[in-house]
Amino acid sequence: MTADSRIAAVTARIVERSKPTRERYLDRVRAAAAKGPHRAVLSCGNLAHGFAVCSPSEKAALAGDRVANLGIITAYNDMLSAHQPFETYPALIREAAHEAGGVAQVAGGVPAMCDGVTQGQPGMELSLFSRDLIAMAAGVGLSHNMFDAAVYLGVCDKIVPGLVIAALSFGHLPAVFIPAGPMTSGLPNDEKSRIRQLYAEGKVGRKELLEAESKSYHGPGTCTFYGTANSNQMLMEIMGFHMPGASFVNPNTPLRDALTREATKRALAITALGNDFTPAGEMIDERSVVNGVVGLHATGGSTNHTMHLVAMARAAGIVLTWEDISDLSDAIPLLARVYPNGLADVNHFHAAGGLGFLIKQLLKQGLLHDDVRTVYGQGLEAYTIEPKLNSDGTVGRYEAPDVSHDPKVLSTISEPFQANGGLKMLTGNLGKAVIKISAVKPERHVIEAPAVVFHSQHDIQDAFKSGKLDRDFVAVVRFQGPKANGMPELHKLTPPLGVLQDRGHKVALLTDGRMSGASGKVPAAIHLTPEAAEGGPIAKIKDGDMIRIDAVTGTVEVLVDKAEFDTRQPVVADLSENEFGMGRELFAPFRLAAGTADTGASVLF
Structure with missing residues (x-):
């Protein structure tokens, strides 16, 4: 035990x-x-179909349940x-x-x-x-x-x-x-990330980006x-x-x-x-x-x-x-x-x-x-x-050794890199979310900044390229949950948000979507539930609302007077663009049946 x-x-x-x-x-x-070995319950016709291409010795073995x-x-x-x-x-x-x-x-x-x-x-x-x-x-x-x-x-x-x-x-x-x-191992991951950020800033072109990506992902x-x-x-x-x-x-x-x-x-x-x-x-x-x-x-x-x-x-x-x-x-x-x-x-x-x-x-x-x-x-x-x-x-x-072969990569229980795993649940007046802070610097574990609301990760990229995001803000990216569009990962956000953070801005992400295992140095409250497509509180947020994401106390909140916030009607988005193309129409029953993120976002349970 x-x-x-x-x-x-x-x-x-x-x-x-x-x-x-x-x-x-x-x-x-x-x-x-x-019931024991199940081939015994198969009829002769069932079993003959099941081992038709087997060798004679394999057929004899399978026929006898031995x-x-x-x-x-x-x-x-x-x-x-x-x-x-x-x-x-x-x-x-x-x-x-x-x-x-x-x-x-x-x-x-x-x-x-x-x-x-x-x-x-x-x-x-x-x-x-x-x-x-x-x-x-x-x-x-x-x-x-x-x-x-x-x-x-x-x-x-x-x-x-x-x-x-x-x-x-x-x-x-x-x-x-x-x-x-x-x-x-190929191109080091931090170098790949650096090239991605340079590309996001327009400092290198597609040729250099593709070369870096190909050196990183290069074989079986x-x-x-x-x-x-x-x-x-x-x-x-x-x-x-x-x-x-x-x-x-x-x-x-x-x-x-x-x-x-x-x-x-x-x-x-x-x-x-x-x-x-x-x-x-x-x-x-x-x-x-x-x-x-x-x-x-x-x-x-x-x-x-x-x-x-x-x-x-x-x-x-x-x-x-x-x-x-x-x-x-x-x-x-x-x-x-x-x-x-x-x-x-x-x-x-x-x-x-x-x-x-x-x-x-x-x-x-x-x-x-x-x-x-x-x-x-x-x-x-x-x-x-x-x-x-x-x-x-x-x-x-x-x-296995008692001493790490490389203490910079793998440490002992007596000298951990940090005291906790860095994956926390956040709760508050916006619902429940999760945040991963193992790669986030301690001074960024609490972010309070005005919301800038988007309904697509591509809209953030456009706003970044046009210079509209050079400030402190929380990017609120909604209608990205299971019922809205199948909850895609939002990795296109990582380079622009990383660039803005490196410029000294307080930057964070709040979304009912996913960021996955590549969640990195930008604080991100993700998997927010209830999702916007179900009328969750995230659908009531307006540009300029103050958002507080606190990974220390485990809270995620919109700092708006409760009475005012309660009177707001949730925004209803046009999701028709997510319903067809590349097989998305085939998954309409999944979007309708999907459970919430905190229960596994499954259609099975």
Whole structure:
């Protein structure tokens, strides 16, 4: 058990709050698991279709329910750098499954879009909803009822949360997540950011910008900054879905392939046909979810997970709230400095000791639950390792160091970079929001300035270019929530707001939209709920209203006389431009059904 009373208290209240939904969920999982290997319930015609392309020996094995069949859910496409390496994984997994005496089949593919490509484009309005679509697509693949366990191939922003929701919806099956790893280091992230700001100021052209971006994003693997994709990988490891040490090994290396083979064999070993049955729905519990939140804070991870973790937990009947996340942040020190919270990238983080070192430090202080189930079959202590390749080509694991290999990137529990995780919930007369301050200088943790209201991130860019924003202000960007336009990330705001802040202005952002894991040095109160499209208070703000964003006291307020503010009618925006083009018309049912940001912005829960 965790020794820290604050972690224990938050865990206990999550358990108590979740009892009704968690008990119903576990009843369903156990009822499904009790039916045993499911191919036995298939008719001969069903089964013949299911293994028509298998070899004669595989058909014989699957016909008799003696051999485990592993379902592969893959998010492969060769446009996403992070997912391109998955092209060769099915063959590798089938080979490893055969070596272990099992069978593996690709159960289905799921869509995987690149937020990097769609930033600032109409397609970005599909991004958040793609998470729930991915969960449903994976569900279609697994619904064939042919499988004893599943492995999930996914890395990036909405893909992993969607796959987790699917894995927990099929919680009677063991689930192992197999990553592809980060690309090798390219142009340093701070240099890339500098070029972006110069471009925003008109000091360099598109040619120089594209050259810098291409040197940063240059090969197969995850983008190397610590955004949502790499936060996903951290979560899968600290929550026990990965094999120990798997998260940040580069693609197309012998160690990466060895980890994939090992994960395949482990997935086959933990089915109901063996003696170590580990169904995903039983394995993941309230302690696992709390461990994920702790890891998010300790690494300065993505603000997107204030929605994704909530939705993932709900798939297992666990009710996680923003208050839980914020209270845990107060208890968890920041141990990693990875861009945008520092100059290093995830390769430097891994080389400094990586997740093995970080988990070891957190366990030392009692800040994690060690007594959890994992796909590896042991508690989190087994994850305090560094992976290496043995001479026989298998994975070797060696105890993580007690001293960081690079204290500027990864620090000890006794000398953290800051006392808390820097991810806080804000409340006030505007509703609820979240703010990430791990990369924000302390003197900017409180901003009070007049509002300048926008209904589009492009309008801010135009105002910046025309010189209308050279002053103190809070940019209020509304009608960016799930129901308005699918809640796209607003990264186009980062360069102009950063430039204005560097010029000495008090600048902040207030929005019902998202900024994701790349939230950086500008204070940003994001995910504000209720959103403007539902008539939330943000829809009543006028240009010139004083806004106070206080990350110290945890408040977000409009400083207008209450009586006057209450009499204002919320603005109603024309959102017709968001309804068609680039597939947006297909997602109209999602916009209508979407939940609030603090409940996961999901159409499923």
